Amino acid sequence: MSHAASIEISNVTKTYPPRGDSAGWKALDRATFSVSPGEFVCILGPSGCGKSTLLNILSGLDDQYEGLAAIHGRSVGQGAVRRPSVGPRTAYVFQEPRLMPWRTVRANIEFALAASNFKPSEWRGRIDNCLALVELSQFSEFYPLQLSGGMQQRAAIARAFSIEPDVLLMDEPFSALDELTARRLRQQLLTIWEKFRSTVLFVTHNAFEATFLSDRILMMTKGPGGKFCDEVELSDLSRPRSYEDVRVFEKSRFVVERLVSHIGQIDVE
Numbered sequence: 001m002s003h004a005a006s007i008e009i010s011n012v013t014k015t016y017p018p019r020g021d022s023a024g025w026k027a028l029d030r031a032t033f034s035v036s037p038g039e040f041v042c043i044l045g046p047s048g049c050g051k052s053t054l055l056n057i058l059s060g061l062d063d064q065y066e067g068l069a070a071i072h073g074r075s076v077g078q079g080a081v082r083r084p085s086v087g088p089r090t091a092y093v094f095q096e097p098r099l100m101p102w103r104t105v106r107a108n109i110e111f112a113l114a115a116s117n118f119k120p121s122e123w124r125g126r127i128d129n130c131l132a133l134v135e136l137s138q139f140s141e142f143y144p145l146q147l148s149g150g151m152q153q154r155a156a157i158a159r160a161f162s163i164e165p166d167v168l169l170m171d172e173p174f175s176a177l178d179e180l181t182a183r184r185l186r187q188q189l190l191t192i193w194e195k196f197r198s199t200v201l202f203v204t205h206n207a208f209e210a211t212f213l214s215d216r217i218l219m220m221t222k223g224p225g226g227k228f229c230d231e232v233e234l235s236d237l238s239r240p241r242s243y244e245d246v247r248v249f250e251k252s253r254f255v256v257e258r259l260v261s262h263i264g265q266i267d268v269e
């Protein structure tokens with residue numbers, strides 16, 4: 001069981017610098033929200049509103065921003081020293097699996113465990129557990145290119161959970177998959193999350209996905225200067241949720257209507 005951590009974003013502004021003849025681009029304008037420990041929150045917004053920019057800031061990949069971005073009270077980036085053995089553990093799942101092709105699935109996960117300072121004596125048990133959760137036990141010695149896209153993404157999810165992250169950042173992890181595979185993975189993700197209870201921040205432009213998965217949806221407006229404009233509470237949708245549950249469909253329609261009322265056009269699914 002992880003020690004879930006809070007997330008705080010306060011007045012975060014990010015401007016990408018000008019390049020060549022192009023002017024600078026304000027991707028985020030005073031973005032502000034917080035996520036409680038163990039909460040599953042989706043950020044829903046149109047393409048280009050700054051969702052990935054925000055996750056890059058939270059993961060420490062981008063430290064050039066104004067304002068406060070903090071995980072469990074510790075600010076990230078902006079000169080903050082990152083020491084994997086100290087403080088909350090953060091894992092990131094991207095749109096593509098980003099596995100190292102020259103390492104087997106097991107060796108990919110071992111790499112993450114080593115980077116997070118887990119003792120080698122714990123590795124086998126952790127890896128076997130996480131691969132079982134994503135139904136990949138038979139494939140631990142396979143190389144990524146011997147697996148389908150969906151299987152690779154499941155391996156990436158197993159890798160993320162293997163370190164028992166306090167915070168899991170997910171950037172449209174299922175958007176490159178066919179809908180049936182994506183459905184299975186969403187269901188597996190919820191099963192694993194209910195076991196680990198990490199804090200999850202999941203970005204998507206798919207309103208149904210956001211409704212199916214999360215406790216709360218934060219909506220963003222289009223850029224430049226993407227802003228958080230509204231939020232929808234989903235605590236009344238009991239868990240476990242199913243694809244047959246008409247309440248999920250109705251709520252997702254309501255979410256689309258709310259988002260459209262802010263951004264003025266439909267370019268979310």
Ligand SMILES: Nc1ncnc2c1ncn2[C@@H]1O[C@H](COP(=O)(O)OP(=O)(O)OP(=O)(O)O)[C@@H](O)[C@H]1O
Pocket residue numbers: 016017025026027045046047048049050051052053054205223
């Ligand atoms: N390195 C960069 N340099 C300049 N501009 C950038 C850079 N990265 C992103 N941007 C711009 O910032 C804006 C926000 O990009 P970001 O990738 O965060 O959006 P997004 O909401 O994740 O989009 P999508 O849903 O399409 O992935 C976009 O207009 C993009 O062109």
